Amino acid sequence: MKKRDILLILGGLLIIGVLWMAPEESTSRVPKDENHERFYTIVKAEGKKAAEKFCGECHYDDGGVPFPAEHPPKNRCLFCHKIIVN
Numbered sequence: 796m797k798k799r800d801i802l803l804i805l806g807g808l809l810i811i812g813v814l815w816m817a818p819e820e821s822t823s824r825v826p827k828d829e830n831h832e833r834f835y836t837i838v839k840a841e842g843k844k845a846a847e848k849f850c851g852e853c854h855y856d857d858g859g860v861p862f863p864a865e866h867p868p869k870n871r872c873l874f875c876h877k878i879i880v881n
Contacts, residue, residue, distance in 0.1 A: 820877075822876050824879070825878040834849070834878060838880050839880045846873065847873045850872045854869070
């Protein structure tokens with residue numbers, strides 16, 4: 796084996812090691828329930844940006860479903876919260 800081959804193998808093992816130690820998913824998925832059913836339809840038809848315009852109807856600070864104190868800006872919900880459309 797050449798030095799180049801050994802470096803390639805070590806590089807591959809390093810990448811696998813980093814991916815293996817990656818933290819688990821920390822954000823919740825968008826529930827697939829009656830309240831969120833329309834979002835799945837909108838995402839499928841028009842995309843995530845079109846759907847997340849409506850998140851603020853229920854999720855807001857002054858009542859509704861409150862955000863945790865450390866929650867980041869609220870304009871890109873589906874950037875973090877996954878929505879799986881089949």
